[in-house]
Amino acid sequence: MNLTSISTIKDVMSRNGFNFSKSLGQNFIINPDICPKIAEYGNAQKGFGILEIGTGIGVLTKELALRADKVTAIEIDKRLMPVLSETLAEFDNIKIINEDVMKCSLHDIINEEFKGLKVAVCANLPYYITSPVIMMLLENNLPIKSITVMVQKEAADRICAEIGTRNAGAITVGVNYYGNAEKLFGVSRGNFMPSPNVDSAVIRININHDRRLDENQEKFFFKMIKAGFSQRRKTLVNSLSQLGIDKQEVYSGLRNIGLSENSRIEQLNMEQLMDLSLRLNKS
Ligand code: SAM
Numbered sequence: 001m002n003l004t005s006i007s008t009i010k011d012v013m014s015r016n017g018f019n020f021s022k023s024l025g026q027n028f029i030i031n032p033d034i035c036p037k038i039a040e041y042g043n044a045q046k047g048f049g050i051l052e053i054g055t056g057i058g059v060l061t062k063e064l065a066l067r068a069d070k071v072t073a074i075e076i077d078k079r080l081m082p083v084l085s086e087t088l089a090e091f092d093n094i095k096i097i098n099e100d101v102m103k104c105s106l107h108d109i110i111n112e113e114f115k116g117l118k119v120a121v122c123a124n125l126p127y128y129i130t131s132p133v134i135m136m137l138l139e140n141n142l143p144i145k146s147i148t149v150m151v152q153k154e155a156a157d158r159i160c161a162e163i164g165t166r167n168a169g170a171i172t173v174g175v176n177y178y179g180n181a182e183k184l185f186g187v188s189r190g191n192f193m194p195s196p197n198v199d200s201a202v203i204r205i206n207i208n209h210d211r212r213l214d215e216n217q218e219k220f221f222f223k224m225i226k227a228g229f230s231q232r233r234k235t236l237v238n239s240l241s242q243l244g245i246d247k248q249e250v251y252s253g254l255r256n257i258g259l260s261e262n263s264r265i266e267q268l269n270m271e272q273l274m275d276l277s278l279r280l281n282k283s
Contacts, residue, residue: 025126228265
C-alpha cells in the first residue's frame with residue numbers, strides 16, 4: 001500500500017471513519033522521499049530496535065520496519081488502531097502500543113521489546129509536545145543511541161543553536177548536556193496532509209551516556225538553567241534570585257570564572273554554565 005498517496009490516505013481514512021485531529025498534531029507525511037531518509041539517518045538498520053512516537057497511518061513506521069529488526073510504536077489515538085491493522089498488515093516486526101508517550105514507562109517497554117538489540121528513537125513528533133517529549137526521553141536516561149525527529153523548524157533551530165548565543169534556550173542546554181544535536185534537513189509545509197502553517201526540519205541527537213555531573217549537581221544545574229532562561233533578558237544576579245540565591249554569591253561566582261557581574265544566561269557557554277552551577281550549588 002502506498003501510504004504517501006493522497007488518494008490511498010483518503011480511502012483508508014474514509015473506510016475506517018477517521019478524520020484528522022488538530023489537537024493531536026496530526027499532519028501526515030505525503031512526500032515519499034522523506035521517511036526513508038529519516039529511517040536511514042535514524043539508525044534503522046539490522047541489529048537495531050526502533051521506538052517510534054506517533055504513527056499516524058504508519059508511513060514512517062513502515063520504512064523503519066523495512067530496515068530495522070523491530071519497531072515498537074506508541075500512538076495515543078485509538079481511532080488509528082484499525083487503520084494501522086490495515087496499512088501495516090504485511091509486517092510481522094511491528095508492535096503498536098495505544099498509549100500516551102508521556103504516561104508510559106519507556107524503560108519497561110524498551111526492556112521488554114528490544115532484548116539483545118541496540119535501540120534508537122525515530123519520529124515525526126506532534127508539534128504541541130516537542131520539547132517535553134525530547135526532554136523526557138533524555139532525562140529518563142534510556143538505553144538509546146540516538147533520537148532522530150522531525151520538529152517545527154524554529155524548534156530545530158533553537159535545539160541546534162550554539163550555546164552562548166541569543167538563539168539558544170533552556171532546551172538547547174538540556175539537549176547538549178545529554179548529547180549533541182545536529183540539523184539534518186528541512187521539510188516545507190507542503191509535504192504534509194493536512195498542511196500545517198509552519199515548516200519543519202529533521203534533527204538527530206546522538207546521546208552521550210557519560211554524564212558530567214552527579215545526580216544532585218544535575219538537579220541544581222537544570223534548576224539554574226530554567227530560572228535563568230525564564231528571565232533571559234535579566235542579569236543572572238537577578239534571574240537567579242528567584243531560587244533564593246544570594247546576589248553576592250552570584251557576583252563572586254561570575255567573577256571567579258572570569259565573567260562580568262552583569263552577565264545574562266544567554267552569554268554563557270556550556271562549560272561556564274556548568275562551572276557556575278557547581279559554584280552556586282549548596283544543596
Ligand atoms: N508518523 C506519522 C507521519 O509522519 O505521517 C504521523 C506524525 S503526526 C505529526 C504525530 C502523531 O503523533 C499523530 O499520529 C498523533 O496522533 C500522535 N500523538 C500525538 N500526541 C501523542 C502522544 N502524547 N503520545 C503518542 N502519540 C501521540
